[in-house]
Amino acid sequence: MRDAYHEELDSLTDKLVEMTRLVRSAISRATTALLDSDLQLSESVISRDEAVNALFSDIETTIMELMARQQPVAVDLRMVITALRMGTDLERMGDLAVHVAKVARLRHPDSAIPPEMRSTIVEMGQIAENLVTKAGSCVTTRDVDSALELQQDDDAMDKLHRRLFRNILSKDWPHGVEPAIDITLIGRYYERYADHAVRVAEAVVYLVTGSRPG
Amino acid sequence: MRDAYHEELDSLTDKLVEMTRLVRSAISRATTALLDSDLQLSESVISRDEAVNALFSDIETTIMELMARQQPVAVDLRMVITALRMGTDLERMGDLAVHVAKVARLRHPDSAIPPEMRSTIVEMGQIAENLVTKAGSCVTTRDVDSALELQQDDDAMDKLHRRLFRNILSKDWPHGVEPAIDITLIGRYYERYADHAVRVAEAVVYLVTGSRPG
Numbered sequence: 001m002r003d004a005y006h007e008e009l010d011s012l013t014d015k016l017v018e019m020t021r022l023v024r025s026a027i028s029r030a031t032t033a034l035l036d037s038d039l040q041l042s043e044s045v046i047s048r049d050e051a052v053n054a055l056f057s058d059i060e061t062t063i064m065e066l067m068a069r070q071q072p073v074a075v076d077l078r079m080v081i082t083a084l085r086m087g088t089d090l091e092r093m094g095d096l097a098v099h100v101a102k103v104a105r106l107r108h109p110d111s112a113i114p115p116e117m118r119s120t121i122v123e124m125g126q127i128a129e130n131l132v133t134k135a136g137s138c139v140t141t142r143d144v145d146s147a148l149e150l151q152q153d154d155d156a157m158d159k160l161h162r163r164l165f166r167n168i169l170s171k172d173w174p175h176g177v178e179p180a181i182d183i184t185l186i187g188r189y190y191e192r193y194a195d196h197a198v199r200v201a202e203a204v205v206y207l208v209t210g211s212r213p214g
Numbered sequence: 215m216r217d218a219y220h221e222e223l224d225s226l227t228d229k230l231v232e233m234t235r236l237v238r239s240a241i242s243r244a245t246t247a248l249l250d251s252d253l254q255l256s257e258s259v260i261s262r263d264e265a266v267n268a269l270f271s272d273i274e275t276t277i278m279e280l281m282a283r284q285q286p287v288a289v290d291l292r293m294v295i296t297a298l299r300m301g302t303d304l305e306r307m308g309d310l311a312v313h314v315a316k317v318a319r320l321r322h323p324d325s326a327i328p329p330e331m332r333s334t335i336v337e338m339g340q341i342a343e344n345l346v347t348k349a350g351s352c353v354t355t356r357d358v359d360s361a362l363e364l365q366q367d368d369d370a371m372d373k374l375h376r377r378l379f380r381n382i383l384s385k386d387w388p389h390g391v392e393p394a395i396d397i398t399l400i401g402r403y404y405e406r407y408a409d410h411a412v413r414v415a416e417a418v419v420y421l422v423t424g425s426r427p428g
Contacts, residue, residue, distance in 0.1 A: 064295070071285035081278070084295070088302065169392055178383055180391045184398045 005070050008062065012083045013139060015059050019090040020136030020200070022052050024129055026097035027193060031125030034104040034186070035118055037111045045101035052094035059087045075207075082207040086139065089196040089203075093132065096193045103182055112182040114175050117167055120160055124190040127157045131197035138204045147201040148213060157194040161187050219284050222276065226297045227353060229273050233304040234350030234414070236266050238343055240311035241407060245339030248318040248400070249332055251325045259315035266308035273301045289421075296421040300353065303410040303417075307346065310407045317396055326396040328389050331381055334374055338404040341371045345411035352418045361415040362427060371408040375401050 026045050033041035063080050066072065072080055103112050113121050131153050138147040164187040167173070168180045205213045240259050247255035277294050280286065286294055317326050327335050345367050352361040378401040381387070382394045419427045 064291070067281075067291055067295075068287055071287070073282055073285070077278070077281055081281075081298070084298065085302070088299070165395070168395060173391055177387060177391060177394045180394055181379070181382060181398045184395045185402065188399065188402065 005066075008066055008070075009072075009076060009079055012059060012062060012066075012079065015055060015062070016083060016086050016090065016139050017136050019052060019055050019059075019087065019094075020132050020139065022048070022055065023090055023093040023097060024132045024136070026052070026094055027100070027125065027128045027132070030097045030100035030104065031121065031128075033101055034113060035111070035121060037104065037108050039105060039108045042101040042105040042108065046098050046105070049094050049098050052091060056087045056091040059083060078207050078210065082203045085203050086200050089199045093193050093196045096189045096196070099189045100186055103186055107182065112179065112186065114179060117164065117183065120163055120167070121186070124157060124160050124187075127153055127160070128190055128193050128197070131157070131194050132200075135197045135200040135204075138201050142204055142208050144205050144208050147204040150198045150201040151213075154194050154198045157191060161191045219280075222280055222284075223286075223290060223293055226273060226276060226280075226293065229269060229276070230297060230300050230304065230353050231350050233266060233269050233273075233301065233308075234346050234353065236262070236269065237304055237307040237311060238346045238350070240266070240308055241314070241339065241342045241346070241404075244311045244314035244318065245335065245342075247315055248327060249325070249335060251318065251322050253319060253322045256315040256319040256322065260312050260319070263308050263312045266305060270301045270305040273297060292421050292424065296417045300414050300417050303413045307407050307410045310403045310410075313403045314400055317400055321396065326393065326400065328393060331378070331397065334377055334381070335400070338371060338374050338401075341367055341374070342404055342407050342411070345371070345408050346414075349411045349414040349418075352415050356418055356422050358419050358422050361418040364412045364415040365427075368408050368412045371405060375405045 026048065029041050030045045032038065033045060063084055066080060070076075106112075131150055134146065134150055134153070137143075138150075164183055168183055173180070202213050205211075240262065243255050244259045246252065247259065277298055280294060284290075320326075345364055348360065348364055348367070351357075352364075378397055382397055387394070416427050419425075
């Protein structure tokens with residue numbers, strides 16, 4: 001049997017995992033909205049972000065109460081500090097999915113993504129989803145080896161990001177300035193989303209080992 | 215006389231203020247490097263970021279030790295949690311200054327900024343410096359009214375950011391796609407830098423009042 005204190009610590013983990021689920025859904029919808037120019041789907045990403053923010057606020061409140069009442073030490077203290085850090089990253093990931101959805105909404109009924117670049121965006125969306133799914137799983141399992149793997153998936157994201165720029169900057173780029181700006185920003189949003197997912201996994205490494213991955 | 219515990223809490227404030235000073239210098243140098251195409255100045259922003267990261271790491275260590283040994287409560291606990299949040303934002307501001315410096319370095323000896331847009335970048339740099347200076351001052355004084363003022367300065371940054379986009383998207387934009395991409399990213403870096411400065415000030419409001427500004 002666990003006492004109320006440890007149940008509350010466990011509930012933090014559950015809430016963080018729920019946040020990873022929500023922001024995974026957000027980037028998945030945002031990617032689809034972008035590729036299908038689906039206005040309703042864009043709007044759903046934007047309106048659902050409220051739930052991500054509310055969950056983070058709930059986590060912050062739980063943390064402050066836990067620390068004030070229980071004064072956790074050692075690994076429990078690391079858990080609480082780590083939860084705060086993860087929550088901050090996950091909340092930002094929700095914002096970045098909203099940014100992607102807003103570009104889709106702005107260009108509707110047109111698409112912000114020219115046909116020849118769709119496959120790159122599909123891949124970036126897929127990597128973003130894989131990263132956050134893995135991060136969520138690491139939060140539950142606290143598996144350091146899996147957490148360290150996220151760095152490699154993030155390398156794949158960086159490669160795709162560079163490919164986007166090569167496309168835009170090629171001499172025969174036919175779409176002009178506006179789509180170039182959209183794609184520059186969208187690329188940045190996916191890349192930042194991935195970075196934050198990696199940070200969540202790094203926080204798991206810190207939680208378990210007490211030191212930061214190199 | 216203050217005891218060792220409160221001296222340590224005070225030292226956190228000093229270190230955060232030092233971080234604001236370092237990241238103010240970073241964005242100031244980065245803006246100048248960008249406008250003057252000064253390679254050495256760009257390099258100095260990039261190499262000096264190490265000091266920002268080291269200071270944040272030092273703050274994190276102090277916080278973990280304080281919490282483990284002293285188990286702060288009430289306003290002291292809020293101070294510690296707030297310091298962690300501020301440090302995270304300030305470290306990111308250092309990264310964003312580095313991003314600006316890297317664009318300057320990439321385009322050297324050319325300038326990433328066309329002549330007619332220089333004045334907008336000068337203003338964005340100036341607002342960024344004002345914001346971080348004010349944020350640093352709020353960290354010291356804990357003045358809630360001043361902290362709430364940062365929101366308005368940030369509105370000015372958002373206006374300039376929109377002006378950048380209007381320039382790039384005007385029909386007679388003569389510079390082609392590459393400068394448009396540079397300016398899109400640079401605009402985003404300044405805007406994010408400003409947002410993080412506002413968050414630092416918001417953390418002061420939370421520290422003093424115990425609730426978030428609306």
